[in-house]
Every structure is written in structure tokens, then in C-alpha cells.
Amino acid sequence: MSMYKERLYRSEAIVLRRANFGEADRLLTLLSRDQGKIRVLAKGARKPASRKAGHIELFMRSKMLFARGRNLDLVTQVELVEAYRPLREDLVRLAYASHTVELMDRFTVEGDPQPDLFQLLADNLHWLSETSDLLLAARYYEVRLLSLVGFEPRLFQCVRCGRLLEADEPLFSSELGGVLCPVCNPADRWAQPISQNALKLLRYLQTRPVGAVRALQVHRSLHAELENIMMRYLQHHLEQRLQSADFLRRLRREALDALRNGQGSALTDQGVH
Secondary structure, eight states: OHHHHHHEEEEEEEEEEEEEETTTEEEEEEEETTTEEEEEEETTTTSTTOSSGGGOSTTOEEEEEEEOOSSSEEEEEEEEEEOOTHHHHOHHHHHHHHHHHHHHHHHOOBTOOOHHHHHHHHHHHHHHHHOSOHHHHHHHHHHHHHHHTTOOOBOSBOTTTOOBOSSOOOEEETTTTEEEOGGGGGGOTTOEEOOHHHHHHHHHHHHSOHHHHHTOOOOHHHHHHHHHHHHHHHHHHHTSOOHHHHHHHHHHHHHHHHHHTTOOOGGGGTTOO
């Protein structure tokens, strides 16, 4: 009986990725609260009568019972906690949710439990499900994720010389990991300008609780500047392009084309502009 119990374990988990496996199974990549990132097999999940099928869609958060297997652990029971349904019903929300889980997948390794990462992901998916400012939710998530995984950019002091930044117009260096004072600007010829307002917003996202951040009203031009800075920084550290970022750019082009043709677009009101 004790050996049987040792084979089983429970954890709350969120679906990051899924793929077909065999004739009727699903291979899932999950972020679990207690086990970290894991890959598991949901046997028979693609069968029409499967009880698991409706609870293991992308982004869903569930309580799961697992059985240890020789190569892959198996999902044996699933109890839905939160479906985040709006993320699958709206194309723009879907794009931002995909960005959220892709970043979590890329910045984590299997078998490294970090409950703070699980909670950040769960909270951000909930925020994306209900907010009208998807860009703010995305930037807050990126900044906090970077802090938790050890890539927090230095924003208050020059990353090269340590000088406190006051009213300077610094540059942001993805290569060196933060802002450069005017004296140290030549240290990275690829560093990009960052306005005082963008720097203040990044600092706010890095240091203030989510409740204070959610109350912010951010101008679209500032959102655009910050997005450009963060995308370069993230892709530098990941050393590869983000598929979700490409998808968002494609949505943005389609929205702009629709506006030029006088058709208007709901996309421009939801974080794609």
C-alpha cells in the first residue's frame, strides 16, 4: 500500500504546451506548483469520452493526480480550478496568453519547483482574462518573471560603473543587463535610448505591488517604447526569437491594414496597435 502511495502525487498545474502522442494520448508540458515544470502523458485524452479532455486545454489551471511512470509520469485525475475561458475566446487575449506561457516555458527547466513562478503565471493569466490593458499586464509579467529567474535589469544605477542615475538620458543595454549613464554609453554601441518616462515605468513595474500597477493609465506611445525595449532584452537572454512576439506583430499589421482600409478594428482597442 505504501509503495502504491509513493507512486502517486498531487499538484496544481497550468498547461504550457500540449501535443498529440500516439493514437489517442496527449503529451503535456505543465508548470506545477510543487514539482516545477514537468512533462506528462494524459492517456486517452483525445478520445471523445475522455473526462480529462476538457480540463487540459492550453492555459487551464487544474488540480492533478499523477502516477510515476518509467519514462513519463501519467495524469490520472484532473479537477479544474480555473479555465481562463476569455483567453481562448478572443484572438488578442489568446496572443498575449501564448506570450505569457512561452516565456515561462523558455525561462524554466524541468524539475525545479518555484511556487512564486507558478503564482505569477496564474495571476497574470487571470489578469489577461479580464483587463482592457493587455500591454500593461504583459510588461508587468515580463519584469517580474525576469526578477524571479535571475535576469532582473539594473534600472537605478549604471550597470557598468554603478553611478546613481538622476535626470540623465541613459541608454538601455540588453547586452550588459540594464541602463548606462552618459559616461558609459560607449560601452555598448547597440544600446538603445530609453526616455525618462519609460525608465520610471520600468522601475515602477519592478518595485511596486500588482494592485498599484493595475491602477496605472499608460499612453500608447509609452507602451510602444517599453515593448520594443523589453522584446530586445528578452530575446537577447533567450538567444532566440519569440514565436508569440511574431504572432502579435502579425496581428498588429492586420489591424493597421484594416484601419487604412477604413474598416476599423477591435484589435486596436485591446493591446494591438
